[in-house]
Amino acid sequence: MRVSNFFLILLVNLGEICVAILNSGPSYRNGGDILPRFASQPNTFSAVIGDTIVLPCEVQNLGSFVIVWKRGITLLTAGQQKITADPRISLVGYNLEVRDIRYSDQGDYTCQIGDGSHGDLIHTVEILMPPSIQIFPNNGDVLTTRKGATVSFECRASGNPTPVVQWSKKEGLLPSGLQVQTGYLLSLTNVQREDAGAYQCTASNGIGQAVTGEIKLHVLFPPEITVAKSWVNSGEGLEARLDCVVQADPPGEVSWYQNSFPLQQTDRRIMSSKGKIYTLTIKNVQFSDFGNYSCTVHNSIGKDRKYIELTGKPGPARIISPAYSNPDYYDLRWVVQSVLPIIEVKILYRRINATTFYDHKGQWHDLVIKPEQKYDAKTSERLQSFRITNLVPDSLYECLILTKNQHGYSDVSDVHQWFSSDKGRPFVGSTGQIHCLGIAVMILLQIPNVLL
Structure with a gap:
């Protein structure tokens, strides 16, 4: 029987610990080779920040060999001796325990027999990270554009596993008609005033809670006028009301005309507004009040005009x-x-x-x-x-x-x-x-x- 000589030498110099692992050669017993071998299998361990993991390293026929744990080229333990000063790392038998996992702990951990000539066992630690996002323009910003323009929003997400990014509109559907759109980039072409509102980016990967960011789109557009009734019936001595519904951003200036002549407010002719409805009220209608009226709105982007007829005649049956x-x-x-x-x-x-x-x-x-x-x-x-x-x-x-x-x-x-x-x-x-x-x-x- 031949037994190899194995020495563990600790050298102390200026407070630093250096470890030398010596192995004089192979071990033979009863005339045959009996070599140590790993009973554990290499694996990938997923952990969330703050978790505790145990990396197994079970060895058969260890004999007088020493188990060494390394991370990269950094020595963590040798035999039952802990080398690293990190208090979160300890040995459980020959298994390596890491407590209070941090993002910096991810990587490869190697369990080695002696000087490594008998192989090594490599475990990979990956840190599961909840999603985080970065939005362009910045989260909470208001992006202002004009009707007909093209705008793009970006939502870059990070995390492990890779998050899924989805866009949605806070109230209603996306301009494409979809409820949600997957992908980091959202492009809107030929923007209309109905596209204004809050757009939300949501990233999720199954770790922790999904995160959401928001961008508000503000659309400037020329005036758009609608009239509920393009024909209004009244009679002499009665009251007539003409309404125009105005959509404009920036707000527009509203003017009223009768037969192309501008109107001024009087005691009998009153101009008022409530929200988006602009009203011309004519009290004690006279025969001269009958005719064609128009409301005109203009802002810095454009203008619009709609016509209303005021008449005493009946409407079509x-x-x-x-x-x-x-x-x-x-x-x-x-x-x-x-x-x-x-x-x-x-x-x-x-x-x-x-x-x-x-x-x-x-x-x-x-x-x-x-x-x-x-x-x-x-x-x-x-x-x-x-x-x-x-x-x-x-x-x-x-x-x-x-x-x-x-x-x-x-x-x-x-x-x-x-x-x-x-x-x-x-x-x-x-x-x-x-x-x-x-x-x-x-x-x-x-x-x-x-x-x-």
């Missing part, structure tokens, strides 16, 4: 009757906006010859009537009706309506068409849908001379 009738009569119903009573109604209707295409030369029937009316003061609408008789069954009809108050006739209504059902045969199915007559109709509307 809106026919609300169904598209079918009994075989020989039809109850025609319509609504017209007029603050003043309707004094006369003109109805024109005709039967369409639908046996061939383009054949629309049926005779117009011209009725002038004075039907009753039901007035709704909230909407200034008047409901009227009239029964048209002596219809031809199983036929297609069309009609037009004009209404008149003391200021004159309205514009002509839209063309309204209906079918008269065949005698003895229901025309409307159980679903309320109209059964087809089995004929194709193409209509070329000809306004009768009586309207001209």
